[in-house]
Amino acid sequence: xxxxxxxxxxxxxxxxxxxxxxxxxxxxxxxxxxxxxxxxxxxxxxxxxxxxxxxxxxxxxxxxxxxxxxxxxxxxxxxxxxxxxxxxxxxxxxxxxxxxxxxxxxxxxxxxxxxxxxxxxxxxxxxxxxxxxxxxxxxxxxxxxxxxxxxxxxxxxxxxxxxxxxxxxxxxxxxxxxxxxxxxxxxxxxxxxxxxxxxxxxxxxxxxxxxxxxxxxxxxxxxxxxxxxxxxxxxxxxxxxxxxxxxxxxxxxxxxxxxxxxxxxxxxxxxxxxxxxxxxxxxxxxxxxxxxxxxxxxxxxxxxxxxxxxxxxxxxxxxxxxxxxxxxxxxxxxxxxxxxxxxxxxxxxxxxxxxxxxxxxxxxxxxxxxxxxxxxxxxxxxxxxxxxxxxxxxxxxxxxxxxxxxxxxxxxxxxxxxxxxxxxxxxxxxxxxxxxxxxxxxxxxxxxxxxxxxxxxxxxxxxxxxxxxxxxxxxxxxxxxxxxxxxxxxxxxxxxxxxxxxxxxxxxxxxxxxxxxxxxxxxxxxxxxxxxxxxxxxxxxxxxxxxxxxxxxxxxxxxxxxxxxxxxxxxxxxxxxxxxxxxxxxxxxxxxxxxxxxxxxxxxxxxxxxxxxxxxxxxxxxxxxxxxxxxxxxxxxxxxxxxxxxxxxxxxxxxxxxxxxxxxx
Amino acid sequence: xxxxxxxxxxxxxxxxxxxxxxxxxxxxxxxxxxxxxxxxxxxxxxxxxxxxxxxxxxxxxxxxxxxxxxxxxxxxxxxxxxxxxxxxxxxxxxxxxxxxxxxxxxxxxxxxxxxxxxxxxxxxxxxxxxxxxxxxxxxxxxxxxxxxxxxxxxxxxxxxxxxxxxxxxxxxxxxxxxxxxxxxxxxxxxxxxxxxxxxxxxxxxxxxxxxxxxxxxxxxxxxxxxxxxxxxxxxxxxxxxxxxxxxxxxxxxxxxxxxxxxxxxxxxxxxxxxxxxxxxxxxxxxxxxxxxxxxxxxxxxxxxxxxxxxxxxxxxxxx
Numbered sequence: 001x002x003x004x005x006x007x008x009x010x011x012x013x014x015x016x017x018x019x020x021x022x023x024x025x026x027x028x029x030x031x032x033x034x035x036x037x038x039x040x041x042x043x044x045x046x047x048x049x050x051x052x053x054x055x056x057x058x059x060x061x062x063x064x065x066x067x068x069x070x071x072x073x074x075x076x077x078x079x080x081x082x083x084x085x086x087x088x089x090x091x092x093x094x095x096x097x098x099x100x101x102x103x104x105x106x107x108x109x110x111x112x113x114x115x116x117x118x119x120x121x122x123x124x125x126x127x128x129x130x131x132x133x134x135x136x137x138x139x140x141x142x143x144x145x146x147x148x149x150x151x152x153x154x155x156x157x158x159x160x161x162x163x164x165x166x167x168x169x170x171x172x173x174x175x176x177x178x179x180x181x182x183x184x185x186x187x188x189x190x191x192x193x194x195x196x197x198x199x200x201x202x203x204x205x206x207x208x209x210x211x212x213x214x215x216x217x218x219x220x221x222x223x224x225x226x227x228x229x230x231x232x233x234x235x236x237x238x239x240x241x242x243x244x245x246x247x248x249x250x251x252x253x254x255x256x257x258x259x260x261x262x263x264x265x266x267x268x269x270x271x272x273x274x275x276x277x278x279x280x281x282x283x284x285x286x287x288x289x290x291x292x293x294x295x296x297x298x299x300x301x302x303x304x305x306x307x308x309x310x311x312x313x314x315x316x317x318x319x320x321x322x323x324x325x326x327x328x329x330x331x332x333x334x335x336x337x338x339x340x341x342x343x344x345x346x347x348x349x350x351x352x353x354x355x356x357x358x359x360x361x362x363x364x365x366x367x368x369x370x371x372x373x374x375x376x377x378x379x380x381x382x383x384x385x386x387x388x389x390x391x392x393x394x395x396x397x398x399x400x401x402x403x404x405x406x407x408x409x410x411x412x413x414x415x416x417x418x419x420x421x422x423x424x425x426x427x428x429x430x431x432x433x434x435x436x437x438x439x440x441x442x443x444x445x446x447x448x449x450x451x452x453x454x455x456x457x458x459x460x461x462x463x464x465x466x467x468x469x470x471x472x473x474x475x476x477x478x479x480x481x482x483x484x485x486x487x488x489x490x491x492x493x494x495x496x497x498x499x500x501x502x503x504x505x506x507x508x509x510x511x512x513x514x515x516x517x518x519x520x521x522x523x524x525x526x527x528x529x530x531x532x533x534x535x536x537x538x539x540x541x542x543x544x545x546x547x548x549x550x551x552x553x554x555x556x557x558x559x560x561x562x563x564x565x566x567x568x569x570x571x572x573x574x575x576x577x578x579x580x581x582x583x584x585x586x587x588x589x590x591x592x593x594x595x596x597x598x599x600x601x602x603x604x605x606x607x608x609x610x611x612x613x614x615x616x617x618x619x620x621x622x623x624x625x626x627x628x629x630x631x632x633x634x635x636x637x638x639x640x641x642x643x644x645x646x647x648x649x650x651x652x653x654x655x656x657x658x659x660x661x662x663x664x665x
Numbered sequence: 666x667x668x669x670x671x672x673x674x675x676x677x678x679x680x681x682x683x684x685x686x687x688x689x690x691x692x693x694x695x696x697x698x699x700x701x702x703x704x705x706x707x708x709x710x711x712x713x714x715x716x717x718x719x720x721x722x723x724x725x726x727x728x729x730x731x732x733x734x735x736x737x738x739x740x741x742x743x744x745x746x747x748x749x750x751x752x753x754x755x756x757x758x759x760x761x762x763x764x765x766x767x768x769x770x771x772x773x774x775x776x777x778x779x780x781x782x783x784x785x786x787x788x789x790x791x792x793x794x795x796x797x798x799x800x801x802x803x804x805x806x807x808x809x810x811x812x813x814x815x816x817x818x819x820x821x822x823x824x825x826x827x828x829x830x831x832x833x834x835x836x837x838x839x840x841x842x843x844x845x846x847x848x849x850x851x852x853x854x855x856x857x858x859x860x861x862x863x864x865x866x867x868x869x870x871x872x873x874x875x876x877x878x879x880x881x882x883x884x885x886x887x888x889x890x891x892x893x894x895x896x897x898x899x900x901x902x903x904x905x906x907x908x909x910x911x912x913x914x915x916x917x918x919x920x921x922x923x924x925x926x927x928x929x930x931x932x933x934x935x936x937x938x939x940x941x942x943x944x945x946x947x948x949x950x951x952x953x954x955x956x957x958x959x960x961x962x963x964x965x966x967x968x969x970x971x972x973x974x975x976x977x978x979x980x981x982x983x984x
């Protein structure tokens with residue numbers, strides 16, 4: 001009974017892993033997830049109410065018809081519909097009476113769900129689900145096959161699990177080797193972009209910045225972009241600002257921006273290019289979800305943007321919009337581009353009165369307490385720069401940071417400054433800008449990201465790193481001010497969770513680079529690397545550095561050896577086959593020129609006394625093949641060995657005879 | 666086609682002919698269809714994760730081949746034949762399986778024979794070094810010697826997608842005795858007859874009551890000595906008994922008849938012989954084809970007659 005429970009548990013968990021591989025894409029509807037989870041929980045609890053499958057089959061059929069009707073009405077994607085069908089079928093099978101047949105069906109439908117997950121998702125979690133599925137599927141099938149043998153005493157489960165463990169290793173190793181070696185020749189007629197995975201795109205730069213939100217984004221750990229910086233800062237935690245959008249018009253509740261839109265171009269230059277620039281190669285991941293490009297403060301040039309589809313990459317154009325914002329022309333889920341930023345902040349570029357007036361504009365219904373507060377906070381400071389720094393420090397020290405806000409209020413700025421005295425980065429930045437403007441210092445809000453964690457030589461920036469700060473124009477220069485307390489500027493992940501998250505992200509990057517975007521050119525590079533590593537002498541290779549392609553070479557060597565062994569075993573096993581004995585005798589005699597006149601064993605010239613073993617071999621071949629007197633175990637090999645030994649002596653009488661004329665006269 | 670090409674082609678055919686038989690199960694067929702589907706999907710979309718799934722599916726096939734090979738490769742088989750199987754009656758075919766090392770799972774065993782091959786024995790687990798018995802119920806439709814040359818051992822382990830089989834050469838012969846039928850008193854068919862050679866034995870060496878004791882003469886059978894009386898009197902004394910009148914019957918068989926008629930005749934004669942032997946008669950058998958069993962009695966003699974009838978009409982085994 002225990003082994004049966006274990007089999008059922010493994011079987012149900014296999015289906016669960018397959019479903020999870022699909023569900024992490026975030027494209028499976030919630031009702032499907034609910035149906036499957038309920039079915040799985042019931043099955044795990046041993047409740048299988050659908051022993052008579054007719055009613056459930058009818059219901060299933062109706063549901064499938066409804067799903068495909070939604071496809072016809074263009075309400076549902078075909079792949080998602082197929083995944084829903086597989087999920088419903090699996091749920092129905094889970095709740096049916098468990099037999100060998102239902103187990104087979106469950107395994108096959110689970111395989112369909114895994115394939116569906118591969119189409120819908122590109123997340124590292126898919127790999128995890130795939131590995132769990134492979135392990136559980138191998139164990140489940142092995143145990144069921146043994147349990148299905150009629151009328152026999154079942155072996156202890158541990159005994160079966162041992163060879164199945166070998167099967168798991170072979171399957172996973174083989175999958176990796178085949179993945180690496182299978183030629184990437186694609187017809188590219190049905191390419192489908194991978195989605196942004198469970199949770200969807202998260203950054204979402206809006207056209208306006210509205211105060212009073214809840215700030216949940218701050219605790220979101222998903223990586224939205226990664227950047228390789230040259231020169232490399234070398235620090236594990238980057239203390240840098242990534243500029244996205246600037247806002248200069250505030251109506252008391254919402255920020256907006258104005259400006260002219262530039263034409264589409266391969267590159268956008270925002271300032272004078274000098275030699276002292278920081279180069280960034282930025283990879284916006286599907287979770288990014290915005291067309292606004294980001295770069296380290298202060299960005300000077302954007303260009304070389306490429307949109308990556310599943311099987312190809314295309315150059316894409318960008319344009320400048322609003323106040324020094326750079327955006328993609330079209331939507332894309334995965335974009336790479338280069339950006340250059342100035343290390344020192346330069347002079348203010350736009351000096352037009354209209355722009356300056358916009359950066360000094362105050363809301364019409366400004367709370368009268370705010371100018372008084374600004375005056376009080378700036379008391380004693382001389383000069384715009386000193387006033388700005390003093391107000392910034394005052395906000396940092398006198399107001400606290402919180403993500404728990406009450407929602408919409410009539411005057412969120414006054415609520416922050418005088419009632420709650422707590423808020424998040426947008427509140428701090430808005431307050432600082434308004435307070436500066438009351439002191440006639442032009443200022444604007446900048447939104448983007450702050451920070452970056454180092455992983456695999458790159459910096460990862462998460463959705464939780466989203467931040468807002470201030471740019472003020474002081475003495476003809478742009479001064480960056482950040483009133484948010486320093487410890488709350490980046491994402492909240494710290495401690496063990498943060499460390500684990502960083503490792504996970506590093507794995508995710510490797511997954512994207514080496515699996516999801518593995519291509520034909522990667523394959524050719526891999527083959528070349530293997531060739532070079534094979535040519536290298538052992539002395540030239542570093543003794544400890546083990547390159548990843550060595551593992552591939554080892555895997556290839558193991559596979560080749562296994563194939564060779566299988567062939568040899570097969571050939572050895574074949575020698576007791578009478579037909580094989582005949583073929584080998586035929587080859588021996590042909591080599592010695594002793595075949596009969598018709599080119600076969602009949603009439604073979606083996607009349608000499610010392611060729612008795614050959615005659616015996618031929619006679620036994622005939623008996624075994626046509627006389628129903630089969631060869632004894634090992635007899636075929638013995639006969640062949642004796643015949644070979646006997647034929648080592650004399651050559652055929654005619655083998656070295658006069659050659660036949662090759663042409664006619 | 667040139668000779669070289671022909672040779673190459675033959676070599677390729679030989680290479681392709683596997684030493685194992687592989688049969689796809691219904692689940693395996695669906696699995697292969699799914700694999701092809703995923704492969705086409707991967708080629709069609711260039712989705713690397715589909716290539717990964719395809720790699721897993723193909724490697725599962727590979728792992729299935731390797732693990733099933735480990736199950737069937739080293740199995741040693743000994744055939745356990747029934748002593749006196751009768752035609753059209755179920756009998757047990759048995760095999761003793763042994764694996765010197767490793768272990769095998771989900772084995773099924775059958776004879777490589779068009780008729781007896783339908784009897785399949787199953788074994789869930791064959792541990793290392795132990796000999797396990799597997800039995801299957803078989804039925805032979807006709808009497809006669811059945812030449813068995815190989816036993817097929819198969820497994821669906823590990824995934825149930827394929828059934829891999831290996832034929833193990835185990836030569837042997839199963840002699841199927843004529844089927845049972847009710848015996849009749851008279852000779853039922855023209856191809857058989859009952860010889861009327863009957864006589865009572867008058868000699869005093871029969872199986873009757875004790876008649877007398879006399880001195881043992883030279884050359885007489887020492888088994889007839891009455892040892893107790895001989896010891897008492899100090900000379901070897903021989904027992905003489907009254908002989909019983911034993912009917913001696915020689916059954917005549919025409920083994921040149923067509924096979925079906927001959928089978929029927931053999932079954933009739935077998936039934937008749939068993940009846941007569943059970944009644945205490947000495948029964949023999951003769952045929953035009955050279956079959957000859959001298960009259961006799963007892964269980965071994967019954968078997969001898971039945972075996973002779975089973976072989977009637979079949980060529981003698983060489984050697």
